[in-house]
Amino acid sequence: MNIQHHVSLKPYNTFGIDVVAKHFVTISTLEDLKEVLTLKDYPNKLLLGGGSNILLTKDVDALVILIRLKGISIVSQTNDTVLVKANAGENWHEFVLWTLAQDFGGLENLSLIPGNVGTSPIQNIGAYGVELKDTFESCEALNIETHAITTFNKDACAFDYRNSIFKQHAKGQYIITSVTFKLSTKNHQLHTNYGAIKSELETRNIIEPTIQEVSKAVIAIRESKLPNPKEIGNSGSFFKNPVVDKSVYLDLLKQFPNAPSYPVSERLVKIPAGWLIETAGFKGKRLGNYGVHNNQALVLVNYGGASGFDILRLSEIIQTTIKRIFNITIESEVNIL
Numbered sequence: 001m002n003i004q005h006h007v008s009l010k011p012y013n014t015f016g017i018d019v020v021a022k023h024f025v026t027i028s029t030l031e032d033l034k035e036v037l038t039l040k041d042y043p044n045k046l047l048l049g050g051g052s053n054i055l056l057t058k059d060v061d062a063l064v065i066l067i068r069l070k071g072i073s074i075v076s077q078t079n080d081t082v083l084v085k086a087n088a089g090e091n092w093h094e095f096v097l098w099t100l101a102q103d104f105g106g107l108e109n110l111s112l113i114p115g116n117v118g119t120s121p122i123q124n125i126g127a128y129g130v131e132l133k134d135t136f137e138s139c140e141a142l143n144i145e146t147h148a149i150t151t152f153n154k155d156a157c158a159f160d161y162r163n164s165i166f167k168q169h170a171k172g173q174y175i176i177t178s179v180t181f182k183l184s185t186k187n188h189q190l191h192t193n194y195g196a197i198k199s200e201l202e203t204r205n206i207i208e209p210t211i212q213e214v215s216k217a218v219i220a221i222r223e224s225k226l227p228n229p230k231e232i233g234n235s236g237s238f239f240k241n242p243v244v245d246k247s248v249y250l251d252l253l254k255q256f257p258n259a260p261s262y263p264v265s266e267r268l269v270k271i272p273a274g275w276l277i278e279t280a281g282f283k284g285k286r287l288g289n290y291g292v293h294n295n296q297a298l299v300l301v302n303y304g305g306a307s308g309f310d311i312l313r314l315s316e317i318i319q320t321t322i323k324r325i326f327n328i329t330i331e332s333e334v335n336i337l
Contacts, residue, residue, distance in 0.1 A: 001025055001027070001032055001035070001036060002025065002026070003023055003024070003025045003042075003063070004023070004024045004025070005022065005023055005024070006020055006021075006022065007020065007021045007023075007024035007064070008020055008021075009021050009024075009048075009051075009056060009060065009064065012048055012051045012064075012066060013048075013051035013052075013054055013055075013056055014050070014051055014052045014114055014229035014233065014234060014235050014236075015054075015055060015056070015229075015233040015234060015235055015302050015308070015311065016229070016233030016302050016304070017055070017056045017057075017233070017302065017306070017307065017308045017311075019056045019057075019058060019059045019060060019308065020059045020060070021046075021059075021060045021062070021063075021064040022059070022060060022061050022062060022063070023042055023062065023063040023064065024063070024064045024066070025063060025064070025065055025066065026066045026068055027065055027066065027067055027068060027069070028068045028069065028070065028089070029069070030069065030142070030177060033065075033067070033069070033142065033175065033177070034142070034147045036063070036065055037144060037147065039063070042062070042063035044061060044062035044063065045062055045063045045064075045065055046060055046062045046063070046064045046065065046337070047065050047067060047175060048064050048065065048066050048067065049066075049067050049088065049089070049115065049116040049118050049119040050091065050092070050114060050115035050116035050119065052114035052115035052116075052119075052229070052235055052236065053114075053115060053119060053123065053235055053236075053333070053334055053335055054235070054334065054335045054336075054337060055235065055308050055311055055312060055334050055335070055336045055337070056308045056337055057307070057308035057309045057312055057336060057337060058308070058309075058337075060337070067088050067089050067116070067118055067175070068089040069087040069088045069089040069118070069177055069178070070087055070089050070090060071085075071086070071087040071090070071178075072084065072085070072086045072087070072090060072095065072098055073085050075180060077185065078185075079185070079186075080184060080185060080186060080187065081182055081183065081184055081185060082102075082104055082182075082183050082184075082185050083137055083180055083181070083182055083183075084099060084104065084180065084181050084183055085178055085179070085180045085181075086117045086178065086179055086180075086181070087117065087118075087177065087178045088116060088117055088118025088119075088175075088176055088177050088178060088179070089116055089117070089118065090116060090117045090118075091115075091116060091117075092110075092113055092114070092115050092116055092117055092120055092125075093111060093112050093113065093114070095107075095117055096108070096110060096111050096113075096215070097111075097215075099181075099183060100211060100212050100215055103185070103211070104183040104184065104185060105183055105184040105185075105188030105189070105190075105211040106134065106135040106181065106182075106183040106184055106188075106189075107135060107181070107183065108190075108211045108212070108214040108215040108218065109127055109128040109129065109130035109191055109194075109197075109214065109215075109218055110125065110126070110127055110130060110132070110218075111215040111218045111219050111222070112218065112219050112222045112223070112226075113125055113127060113236070114229060114235070114236055117178075117179050118175075118176045118177070118178075118179070119176070120132050120179060121136060121139050121157060121159075121164055121166065121176060121179060122164055122166040122167055122176070123162045123163065123164065123167060123333065124159045124160065124161070124162055124163060124164050125162075126161075126162070127218070127222075128191065128194045128197055128218060128221075129191045129193070129194030130191050130194075131159070131161075132159075133154060133157070133159035135181045135182055135183055136154050136157070136159070136179070136180075136181060136182075137153075137154070137180040137181055137182040138151050138152060138153045138154070138179075138180045139151070139152050139157070139176050139178065139179045139180065140152075140176070140177050140178045140179075141166075141174035141175060141176045141177060142174060142175045142177050143173065143174055144172070144173060144174065144175060145173070149177070150174070152165070161240070161241075161243060161270075162240050162333055188210075188211050190209065190211070190214055191214075192209065192214060192217075196221050197214065197217050197218060197221065200217040200220060200221055201213065201214070201217050204217065224295065225295045225296040226293075226295075226296055226299060227293055227295075227299065227301060232293075232301050232302070232303060233301060233302030233303075233304070233306070234293065234299050234300065234301045234302065235300075235334050236298075236299065237273075237298040237299065237333055238298060238299060238300045238315060238332060238333060238334050239273040239277070239298055239315075239318075239319075239330045239331065239332060239333055240273065240330065240331045240332070240333045241270050241271060241272055241273045242270070242271055242273060242276075242328050242329060242330050242331070243264055243268050243269070243270050243271075244268065244269060244270075244271060244328060245267060245268060246267060246268065246269055248327070248328065249261050249269045249271065251327075252271070252326060252328070256279065256326075259271065259275065260272055260275055271328065273297075273298055273322075273330045274296060274297045274298040275297075276322050276326055276328065276330065277292065277297035277298065277318055277322065277330075278297040279325075280318070280321050280322055280325055280326075282297060282318055282321070283296075283297040286303070287310070287314065288306070288310075289302070289303045289304055289305045289306045289310075290302050290303060290306035290310045290311055290314065291303070291314070292314070292318075300314060300315060308336075312336060315332060318330075319332075
């Protein structure tokens with residue numbers, strides 16, 4: 001292992017925030033990961049994956065451990081399904097493209113989501129009517145204290161909307177080292193009725209899409225709405241879509257008759273946070289070198305040189321305004337450090 005000191009984390013977070021890690025190491029094997037966790041000279045440690053779901057507001061007085069565990073393998077296969085295991089350091093979108101190249105179905109709606117495989121179960125990533133839990137079989141996680149490997153099945157992960165046991169009871173206790181997915185090998189079940197996928201396919205004159213064509217449609221939609229982090233710093237959707245009681249939504253309709261919603265249960269509905277933010281007048285708002293993206297109100301952006309505190313302050317202003325106008329609380333989807 002090569003432990004470096006006073007390393008800029010700008011290349012390692014998609015917001016492009018230039019803060020400094022006091023110590024820094026890249027880990028590519030499970031053995032090295034176990035070893036680095038035992039280093040008593042570095043009592044404070046921070047794990048970093050793809051850096052796509054984090055807002056760094058200050059220098060990091062710790063040993064930053066960059067997880068780069070690589071590898072994809074087929075665990076088992078039947079006539080209809082396949083179990084595919086991907087290690088934590090695999091880039092999520094590249095992994096999705098790999099599954100599509102094998103004609104394995106289930107992840108096509110999750111194309112182009114930033115980040116790595118290892119962090120995907122933590123917040124149960126989702127897009128366009130599909131969540132990670134829909135294809136999740138299990139994950140292996142290293143206990144930070146004992147270094148034992150534990151396998152978590154779907155029930156053990158307690159998945160919820162952008163949530164899991166790894167954000168609740170098991171927070172800070174484990175490092176996910178690999179994730180196994182159960183994917184289809186034929187008779188793929190497509191999800192094309194959520195968002196703009198159906199209209200995008202119609203624009204392309206595609207009536208009976210393949211999983212690859214669904215993926216391409218999703219990529220086109222995301223690219224039209226979301227800035228490329230390599231060009232404009234961002235972490236994708238900064239806020240969760242709030243889930244509220246139907247009575248709250250009915251009150252909202254009195255003032256905003258066209259307010260959109262999606263049913264969650266008989267009692268609950270989900271309101272698009274992007275609509276709330278845009279209706280409140282924040283879409284496209286720019287404050288010097290940071291602001292809200294022109295095409296997607298859910299995305300806060302760093303145009304270059306902004307601090308993490310700038311982005312945080314803007315997010316708090318948005319949250320306060322949404323609460324005042326709509327009496328609805330929106331929560332950050334991004335981890336703030």
